[in-house]
Amino acid sequence: MGQRIQPSRVVTNRRLRLPRMAAVAAFVLGFAGLSAHFAVSQDGSRPVTRTAKQPAKLQLISAVPIAEESEALIDLASINRSEVIGATAFEAHAQCYEDNPFPSAKTCGVCHPKHFREWSVSPHAYAQLSPVFNSFQNAENILLHGTLGDFCIRCHTPVGMALQEQKGGSNLDRHPTAREGITCVVCHRINQPNGRGSGRTNLVAGGENQVVFGPTGNTHFEDVLADPDKYGVIKTEKDETVRGRDGHAQIHKFFQLGTSGFCGQCHDVLFPLGFRLEDAFSEFKSSPAARKYKLNCQDCHMGKIEGKPSGFFFEPVAKVGNAESPPRRRTSHFMAGPDHSVIHPGLYPHNPDAIREVDEDETHGLATMAEWIQFDWRKNWGSSKFEQSKPKDYQFPTAWEDPARRQKARKILNQQFRLLTVYKKKRIEVLRNGFGMSDVQGMHADEKGLHFKVNVVNLTTGHGAPTGFDGERPIYLQVVVWDRNKQVVFRSGDLDGNGDYRDDHSFFVHNGKIPRDRQLFSLQSKFITRNIRGGEREQILPIPYSLNPLNFDRPALRPFTPLGRPLGARKHKQILEPLGNRWAKYRVPACNLTGNGPYYINVRLMAGMIPINLVKTIEFTGFDYGMNAREVADAITRGQVIVRETGAVFNCHEE
Amino acid sequence: MHARRTNYTSLLSVALLAGAVIGTPRFASAQSSVDDAFSEPGINDVITLDDVPPAPGGGTMPEPLMPYDGEAEGEYYTADCFAAEGESWLDWHGVPEVFEHPDANPGYEHSYFQEHELPEEEPELAWKVWEKWMEFLEMPHEPLVEISEFLTRAKHDGTVFTDPEHSWVSGEPKGIVPIMDRPPLIIEYPQKFLGQGTIPEGVELPTGAIWRPTLWVFGSNRFGVSYRDDQVGLGQAGFNFGSFVNRLALFGQLNFTGTERIQIGIRPTDEEEGRPLLTGREYTSHFWKTFTSGGGGRTNLDGLDGWNGDLNVAYFEGQLDEIFPGIDPFDTEMLDYSFSVGRQAMSFQRGLLVNEDMIDAVTVTRNTLYGNGNLNLRMTGVFAWNRLTRVAPLEPNTRAQMYGLFTESDFRYNTMNLDVGFVNDPNRTHRDVLVAAVSSTQRLVGYHNTYNSRFHALASFPTEGEGVGTAFMGSPGNVTGQGELFFSQISVTPHEGEDLIYWNTFVVVDQFTSLARAPQAGPLGDTGLLFAAAGLGLYGPPLATVTNSSVGTALGYQIFLDTKNQQIIYEVGAREGKGNDNFEVAGAVQYQRAIAQNWIWLISSFMSSRKGTDGLSTGLRTEIQLFF
Structure with a gap:
């Protein structure tokens, strides 16, 4: 039934004699009441108070390598960062890799193969490789006359943006870690809660021996360090004179890593103009999952089953040499979603056996990205069937003239296909649970x-x-x-x-x-843009070019919260x-x-x-x-x- | 006046419109709970997929690509399948060998149709009439496109679509197009606005929030040359002048996080509290043709001095749970209250209800609420205590207060705004007013095209009698009046291209009074170019925008050229108000083009005729806008 305003409640020709302060108080209380009404309307009950012990005040922890902890409290994160980034941005690749401020996931995968494998085929790993994303943000930047800046790509490759890489251009020209998109360090080198920052997070720089941040802290890692007979020597600092496996300096506990707010720092996308491009986190905060069931994002998206709370694995989280670390809660890093890869299977999923950099030899990977693009996987190059039946004068690109190399490539691709198949299953799983x-x-x-x-x-x-x-x-x-x-x-x-x-x-x-x-x-x-006159219309891109011929974005010139959006565009x-x-x-x-x-x-x-x-x-x-x-x-x-x-x-x- | 009767009528009209939309069965259907989602008993012949014979097209009824086995507890891929064993730690076990890309053969055929083979259903009569009418309005479009191409020597955006292949995604290889550099702000320290580089460590507040203070300074400048020659009758307002005028806007923003910021802004070359000229703001101008105005005595000017240091904008904006993260560390409470406090611009109902560019207010907002059929509800409470402009173009009222609750909600087919506000004005002449408004925005899907539409119904109710004064542009009227405003905006994009044809209409019954209005224009500027002030100098709207007992309409054609870097708008409009000599008709043309990365050039002219006056009123202005 339609709502009706009761005419009898309107006072006409008579001054409303509410005292002013009472009116203000009533307004505030009424607003809060209405908000509360909508807040509880979904499940019909008010949220119960969380009974779990709440954490103490969030502690800001500095990213100090353990080797230098005894020295004065220097903000090594920023110092290392500025120095090393300077080197990586302007000097040769080789030096960059040696003194890498943001280690590649491949490095982490040596001791965390399960995590790596899951992540390698996840949407997080695909975020920056996606040609659709890159062209989308290029198009938006062109149509907004460059004013979009790094807004989109900052989330998709925080490492690349921290390294001051170009916004456009090809991924083939990016730093290897930058290509990895939401790679390990993007979450595990954050030591401050960033709020709804649309991905503008500060990454703590440093090599693989730098401190990392996790939800549980150093306890389990100390067990590994304390047992060199089982796990061998773990190098917690960069020292060429010591033989051993590289490891973290320390694992600092970062409470927020296990909360929904951590995901919300990227998954609420609020443009400075006030446009709410995505608000998954805001939706969550109003949801029964948060308010009634007290779940968080990780419960459903990092558990055994994609898309519903199903518990976590209880197993070793690391494998040091041949020894596995003591079992504990292990989260899945698939984090499947509706996206899937459209690019060459040699480039994705991330596979250390597949990709090498231009200045590396084949011990680092079979082929460069440029070479992989030339490999015609659709024609089954490298398969027995193709190799036996191909015409003698078949022309291959120089990089793939060697049949043994093609067969190696085919073997890698079969691994890739298997992994893509598993991911497809996970994708359907999360969709069917949704x-x-x-x-x-x-x-x-x-x-x-x-x-x-x-x-x-x-x-x-x-x-x-x-x-x-x-x-x-x-x-x-x-x-x-x-x-x-x-x-x-x-x-x-x-x-x-x-x-x-x-x-x-x-x-x-x-x-x-x-x-x-x-x-x-x-x-x-649907993206809705305002017409210069004539209401609003749907557009594929949320750029209101009807209003003027030059769309030029700057911070909103009025508070964007009262309308919840800018004047020129919104989402229906x-x-x-x-x-x-x-x-x-x-x-x-x-x-x-x-x-x-x-x-x-x-x-x-x-x-x-x-x-x-x-x-x-x-x-x-x-x-x-x-x-x-x-x-x-x-x-x-x-x-x-x-x-x-x-x-x-x-x-x-x-x- | 029969205030009581008309008040009830107004309320009923608003309520009925709201009820009609809200009560539509489609919304009711969306309100059923998940519990009864599957509860409706199937009518006979409901069978399972297994009983359905092969689908047409030669294929078989497809199975889902991968039978889902995750529903049974424990059936999932475990990480064991990735155990690092064997010759390479990339080998993994437990998953069958796969030799094909999983998307290589999706297992079903997608039904591509360029031509739709099914017969089209005959439209209903109402749709037939409506679409014929819209086709009639579209008729001038094609000749106007040709005229525009001739005038600008630029290619119409629609012409690129005349290629028969234009609907298809291109199969041509194309290199990556370079993108231009980000235009810097005047000041951006220490972080660049959307610039690459590291994000610095934040400062932890006692509340636990992490802030990264950054200063950004930016703005825009508009410089214009205007000529105006109004033919006015006795007692009517008008402008006659030629002027150079400038409008500079500078903003400084101290940004803390993605949600918290302080912004201040000045407009040093135009002043709101200047002399109460006809457009409210006093723009620094030089008149090369002496200014004169009609209506209630003449004014002659050679220039205006609007230099000032007033803060036009000075507010803080933030979000409760972001400022105090410790009060909800697990993010399970709904504490995301957004708020703004200070001097700010404000607009509700597209300016029909509130259209202020400088008001002192506090707002509290809840966003992303849902339930009860709402897919996305925003609620904003507003309390304004200062600078409420009720009597344009006189100076803003510093004593009136405004209370309001403004909502916007997405439904399946439309977006609705339900707003109500009350102005408490100690000025015994102006008096209090309660204003309610409802609007609905939707796309009407026809048989030949889709029609954008937006409908507003607003009503104002003086709670202690109508206040008297000068309503707008020197025309007599009530500051606080009882009345209704009905406003419709309809537009369509013709096939092939992105052009826009709009047809807007308003009807004002009695004396509608909005809650607050910008000093430069009344609430009807959204009707068309002919009803809107330029926002630069004394160049007011060509047609009067008095909101008492009047009806007006505008029909416009917006044509995009040069891949949207240029646009031309042709518009005709008319308005009729109370009295025998109050009919006006006008036409306007406006051309804009982007120049380089941050300039716009605009030229606009109009011609109007008013019943009871001799000759035509004319206006011509050009403007350069610079953004930095």
Whole structure:
């Protein structure tokens, strides 16, 4: 029922005689009350007070290498950083690697192979390698006349930005650790809570012997250090005269690493202009998961099962030589999401056996990134079948003329495929734990046609579904109805020539080539930009170019909190709220029916990474790794997965 | 006046509009809980997927790509499969050998259609009429595109789409395009604004928050040359002048975190508290054609001096749980209250309800709330205690106070704003007013195109009788009036291109009074260029924007050229108010283009005719904007 304002409550021609202070107090109390109402409306109860022992005041810990702890409290982090970064940014690669302020995940993987393997195929590891991301931020920077700066890429390669690398350009030219995106040091070299900083975090610099930060501190590591007979000598400082395995100087406990707020420092993306691009963390804070069940992000996204609280592994977290460390809680580092790789499988997942730098020999990896791009994996180079049947005059690039090298590459690729396959399973796992779908229901026929509906449910308690970059997440229903002669009588959620569903962003629809899908069910939020006049309209990119021809971003000139957004752009959320559901109702028009019933219904809940119209919109910037837009688009379309599926038979009498 | 009757009418009209939208079944359907998501009994013939025969197209009904086995407790990939054993620590066990990329063969065919093979359903009559009307409005678009291309010698953005391949994603290889450098701010120390480099260590506050104080100074400058020749009748306001005018805005921001900051701003060349000229602000100007104005006595000027050091903006903005992280260390409480306090600009209902560029206020906001059908609710409470502009263009009221609750919520099909505010004004002439507003923004999906729409309904209720005074632009009216404002904005983007055709209309019943308004313009500036002041000098709106018993409309065509670096707007509009001689009609053209990285050049002109006056009113202005 619609809400109605009660006219009788309005006082006319009479001065409201509330004392001023009372009015202010009432206003504040009323606002707080309303907020509380919405806060509890989801689960119907107020949050209980946390009974767990709350931590003492958060302690700021300086990043002092253990070797220098006895000296005065010098901020070595900043000193090392400035010196070493200067070297890495402007001097030769070789020196950079020797004195690396931000060690590669490969270094960590020596003792933490499980963590590395999971991370290596995770969205975090793909963050900077993604050609779509790079072209997207290039396009935004061009359209905003350079004022976007490092806003996007700061989250995707904090190491690269700390090293003052260029924002654009190819990943082939980046520092190896910068290419790793959200690599080990991005989380484990943070010693201060950064709040909702949109990824602008300070990384503590230093080599692999530097202090790292973890959720539990030094206890277990001390056990390893105390048992050299079992684990060998661990070098906690850089000393060429000592033989042993490199290890951390210390592991400092950083309480916030285990909280949702730590994830929130990147997963609430608030542009300085006030645009809320992503607010997964804010959604979480209003959710039953936080308020009722007292969960945190890690419970669902770093546990045994992706996407729901399922407990953690209890096992060794490190393997030093052949000895495993004492078992304890171990978190999964898959952290699967809807994204998937579209790039050459030699480049991703991260594989130390695969990649070497230009100035390294093959003991460091089989081939450089540039060489891998030349390797035609689709033609099965290196496989027995290909090698035995290839024409004699087959031309290979110089780097791959050696058949033994091709076979090595093929072996590595098979490892990559296996890992990608596992990740795909994890991706489907997290999606299926996020989305539910009912059977086909409500079937009936009338003079307007056949009617049916399905219910799509957000199964999570922690955030909307989809969440994060929901303005570009195609989660939708693909529906086909056909008769007994297999003649299709209805489609929704079908894709246009590019691979987009037929909404207003489809270029085929926009250009009037095919009709819009008027019954499309999609959970993709929409970027809305303000028109100079005439309200607002949806756009693929949230840049309000109708307002003026020069979009030039600076900090907001007014508080952005009262509106929760800037004046020029916003996001119209279409997501399912936690535990929310929405009916998708369909009608097969009577004019489409053939009289050849029964009619069969197939409904799939599909999940894609991004819509292809985004690829087309940013294609003017070019794509990395020599890819063209069509290749990227096809890979994205092929990567769509069926999250849920159902079907039904519609028996009806037709006259 | 029958204040009581009309008050009830106004309330009912607002309530009915709100109720009609909120009560729509589609919203009700979204409000069912998860518990009954699957509870509706299936009607007969609901069967499982296994019973469905092969799908058309030669394929079989696909299975999900990978049968999900994670639902049963304990069935998951363990990390053991990555055990570091064997010849390489990259080998892993427990997972079958895979020789193909998992996406190489998705297991199902995507249904690509360039041409849709299914018959199209006949639209309903209402849609037929509506789309015919919109097609009629679109008719001038194509000739205007040709005119624009001729005038600018630039290529229309739509013309790049005339290539038959234009809908397709390109298969042409293309190198990475370099991006331009970030334009620096005037001052950015120690951190650059969105610049590369290390983020420094933060300073820990006693509250536990980590702040990284950084100073940023930036701003913009607008320099314009204007000519205006208004033909006015007896007792009507008007402008006649030619001037050079400048507007400089400088901002300093002390940034602490992503959510906390202090910002101050000055506009040293224009002053809000200058002499109460017709546009409220006094811009530093030189008149090369002596200024005269009609209406209630004439004023002659050779220049204006608006130099000042007033703080136009001075506020702190932050978030409670970010400033006091210790009160919710586990992030499980809803303490993310955002607030701002100080002198700030403020706008609600697109300026129809509140349109202030300088008001002293405190705001408290909750964001990202959901439930009960809301997908994303924002609630803002406002208390303003100073500089409330109620009587444009007179100086702002320093005694009136405003209380308001403003909300915005996303639903499945639309975004709704429900707002209510009250002004408590000790000035016995102006008096108190309660204003309520509702608006809905949505895209209407037609059969041939999608139509952007936004509808507002606002009503003002004087709680102690109507206040009298000069409402706006010298026209007589009530400062606090009873009335309603209905405002609609509709636009469409024609196929092929990003152009915009808009058609905006307002109807004011009696004397609608907004809560607060910028001194330069009334609340109707969103109707069109013809209803908006330039915001630079005395160049006011070509058509009157008095909000008492009037109706107005504007039809505009915005055409983008040169990959959106240039744009032209053609607009026609009309307004009719009370009285026999209060009909006006006007046309305007505005051209803008971006120059280099941070300049805009604008030129705009209009021509209008007013019933009861001889000749045409004309105006021409050009402007250079610089951002730094």
